[in-house]
Amino acid sequence: MKLINYFKSFLEKEVNLNSARITLLDERTETITNVLKESELLKDNFLDVIPQGSYAHKTIIKPVRSTDEFDADILLYIEEFSEWEACDYVEKVYQLFRNNSTYRDKVSRKTRCVTIDYANDFHIDVVPFLERHGSKYVTNRHENNFELTNPEKYTEWLDERNRITKHRFVKVIRLIKYLRDYKRTFSIKSILLNTLLGEQVNDAALLEDENCYSDIPTTLYTIMKKLKAFVESNTYMPTILDPGDTGENFGDRWNQDGWANFRDRMIYYSDKITEAYQETDLQKSLEKWQFIFGDEFEKPEVFNESQTRPSNHGLAVYNNTEQQITDLGLSVQIDPSYSVRLLGRVTKKQGFREYDLRTNGNKVGRNRNITFSIKHCNVPQPYKVYWKTLNRGEEAIKINCIRGQIIQGAINHSEPTSFKGNHFVECYIVKNGICVAKDRQSVIII
DSSP: OOOHHHHHHHIIIIIBOOHHHHHHHHHHHHHHHHHHHHSTTTTTTEEEEEEEHHHHHTOOBOOSSTTOOEEEEEEEEEOOOTTOOHHHHHHHHHHHHHTSTTTTTTEEEOSSOEEEEETTTEEEEEEEEEEETTEEEEEETTTTEEEEOOHHHHHHHHHHHHHHTTSOHHHHHHHHHHHHHHHOSOOOOHHHHHHHHHTTOOTHHHHHOTTTTSSHHHHHHHHHHHHHHHHHTOSSOOOOBOTTSSOOBGGGGSOHHHHHHHHHHHHHHHHHHHHHHHOOSHHHHHHHHHHHHOTTSOOOOOOOTTOOOGGGTTOOOOOOOOOOGGGGTOEEOOOTTOOEEEEEEEOOBTTBOOEEGGGGTTEEOSSOEEEEEEEEEOSOSSOEEEEEEEOOSHHHHHTTOOEEEEEEEOSEEEEEOOSSEEEEEEEEEEETTEEEEEEEEEEEEO
16 A cells, blocks of 8 residues: 555654754755865865755755764765866865864865764865866765866756656655664665666656656655666676766675675665555555554554644744645646756856856745746646745744745746745646646755
8 A cells, every 4th residue: 555644744754854943954065164174275266065965955864873974975076176187185174174264173185085074973075176178077085186077967867756656756765764774684875776776767657657757656666666677687797977977987895795785775675665565454564664664554543633843943924825736716637748847057246156046956045035936847838837836834824924826927936035935936837727747846945
């Protein structure tokens, strides 16, 4: 059985990084950004700090064991120093933090990054990142060379997979990362895991079965079934190319023994997920899901109207003004052969760069402006475009500014970033009074 509510509860209680830690991570990142931006060493060459890896992709999970910690990567985007060699970038940023009394005992350095360690909870890797000769690079201090990379394009690629699955792909990644850390029967770097899972997601699957990404357990079942078929067809470790088009083979970070064990475990766990998903008896299905994810995968708590959820405790009462497209007298019949894609672009501001929102993990600071544009739509003209902006989070609730009203508009729509929280903008393509396609752009204001 699907046990959809069980999955939602399991993610919220056991898998997802809790909001207090996310807030702390964002605050630590903001502080580090200010230290770097205002330093004598970098102030003339500083461009930005960009979330990278699981921080950008929103795939960080809560540490499974008390001895575990999580990590976050940020790119220190700077203009090239003409007098520096590749090995100087990590070394000089390391010395910058060593000379700061706040970070002196927290900092260490690796091959490509400087690490700030926050005692037994998490650490932040600061990765020098620059453009030279029209391409983007990170630096390797041990080999003293510049390594071609395109993390922003990789983030964009992963975000597209998330959109195809109706924003459920990152939740599947978190579930499989939890399975890895909970079972400890296989080992794989997150960049490899994300890529292998992402390669199993495409629009063609929706044409075969328009419901294949309809909820979290179905998306998990669909992706794992395809992953099983992929690994079964590859006894030997395949080439795993970087979707960022750098030409790098991520497989070079692995070995055949690791692949063979991963292959065996993915076949095994895919079969177990299929058994749990297809089981029609509730109790038996629950037991099979618990075999995979542990006893913490359980029946969710039931809140009645007289109870207040912990996440909203102490917040001011607010008006829920969110509309649904059907509230406008329109019907919804999403056609899987149609697609629409939004692009949010953060406009330039004095001292800050312009960038595509999704290449930055959908993160943006306050007091910026974002222009949302329809960059792709294959619905035949004529059609109408509708927009919805929904504000979420404590700040929006406290000032009673949830919004969520749907308005008719054009192919472009602009919004300011006013207060912290996880928000989103949706567009709807309406043809002959029917919504046939829609897309959502997450907006994380930090």
